Amino acid sequence: MSILIFVELDNGSIKKTSLEAVAYGAEIAKVKGTTATVLAIGNAEASELASAGAYGASKVLHANASELATENAMAYASVLAAAVQQEGAEVVILPKSGLCDSMGARAAAKLGASIVSGVTELPDLTDGFKVKRSIYTGKAFATVAVKGAIKILGIKKNAIEAIAGSGSAEVVGFSPALGGGDFVAKVISQEKASGELSLTEADIVVSGGRGMKGPEHWQPLLDLAQSLGAATGCSKPVSDLDWRPHHEHIGQTGIKVAPNLYIACGISGAIQHLAGVNSSKVIVAINKDPEAPFFKAADYGIVGDVFDILPRLTKAVKESK
Numbered sequence: 001m002s003i004l005i006f007v008e009l010d011n012g013s014i015k016k017t018s019l020e021a022v023a024y025g026a027e028i029a030k031v032k033g034t035t036a037t038v039l040a041i042g043n044a045e046a047s048e049l050a051s052a053g054a055y056g057a058s059k060v061l062h063a064n065a066s067e068l069a070t071e072n073a074m075a076y077a078s079v080l081a082a083a084v085q086q087e088g089a090e091v092v093i094l095p096k097s098g099l100c101d102s103m104g105a106r107a108a109a110k111l112g113a114s115i116v117s118g119v120t121e122l123p124d125l126t127d128g129f130k131v132k133r134s135i136y137t138g139k140a141f142a143t144v145a146v147k148g149a150i151k152i153l154g155i156k157k158n159a160i161e162a163i164a165g166s167g168s169a170e171v172v173g174f175s176p177a178l179g180g181g182d183f184v185a186k187v188i189s190q191e192k193a194s195g196e197l198s199l200t201e202a203d204i205v206v207s208g209g210r211g212m213k214g215p216e217h218w219q220p221l222l223d224l225a226q227s228l229g230a231a232t233g234c235s236k237p238v239s240d241l242d243w244r245p246h247h248e249h250i251g252q253t254g255i256k257v258a259p260n261l262y263i264a265c266g267i268s269g270a271i272q273h274l275a276g277v278n279s280s281k282v283i284v285a286i287n288k289d290p291e292a293p294f295f296k297a298a299d300y301g302i303v304g305d306v307f308d309i310l311p312r313l314t315k316a317v318k319e320s321k
């Protein structure tokens, strides 16, 4: 048995959620007495890829053909399937992302593999291969026995803590044969927001709801986010009203986040919003209504006016630095 982990690159750097996937795969490899191999697709320096060794990988396959420079779920799925076959991998780990959801499903179909997404913790290997996955937009869990000879697991952020050790992985080129069928849909160009922290990758998210009263009142929230090095998010009505950009909309119909700390400012805590935040490690809700539903889901609650609380929090964060 060997373990293969796909890592996503962002401007040549391995994403943090992918380092968690490496740590997750390495932990299974340790239990099974086998090795963890990483697959990286796209441009990156060998030294960056070798750093996956610090999270437990022994080898990195680097597929760096020019036609793979832009994300393409079909072609990437073929590369992943080829790597699984070359390595004889029986367990494949993918971090949570739109790209990985799409390529994982395609690779599973190519390989006849079992696939389980939304996995929240390490598998139970005491009796077969069982995993716990999040269902009903995070409101419940299911335990799934994975029986296929090849098992593909899509893991959620925070399924494991990625702690860097001191190792370095061997980086080897990987050039599987790809056909025209892998490129029937081709990304011609990509425009990515620059200078902003990615909501799905951020360790801290500060998020605002209708209680922030209007776009002209967002500065106290932005100040707190800046002092904490946090990404900013919002509730659905806030983005519907164009107070904040749509890519900040969090919830059932928006982005799902799983930071270490989620600070909700003037958000009621409707079930559709909670569906996007309930994988956060610690939730702090600030609301002037002590009966606001968010307080039931929060680890810490501050009953008060956001325009009073936010500047005081920012001041306290700055002073603590």
Ligand SMILES: Cc1cc2nc3c(=O)[nH]c(=O)nc-3n(C[C@H](O)[C@H](O)[C@H](O)COP(=O)(O)OP(=O)(O)OC[C@H]3O[C@@H](n4cnc5c(N)ncnc54)[C@H](O)[C@@H]3O)c2cc1C
Residues within 6 Å of the ligand: 208, 209, 210, 211, 212, 234, 235, 236, 237, 238, 249, 250, 251, 252, 253, 254, 265, 266, 267, 268, 269, 270, 271, 272, 273, 276, 286, 287, 288, 289, 292, 304, 305, 306, 307
């Ligand atoms: C099918 C469907 C899908 C949906 N998907 C989503 C989704 O993905 N994400 C999402 O967010 N919503 C979603 N919604 C909407 C959701 O049901 C709620 O209506 C929405 O989350 C409420 O947003 P809010 O909390 O910002 O606003 P409100 O419900 O208006 O709440 C504002 C809160 O701010 C507090 N407040 C007001 N002033 C202050 C102040 N000065 N200081 C402190 N607190 C203050 C109030 O006490 C209140 O709790 C969906 C709804 C449906 C039907």
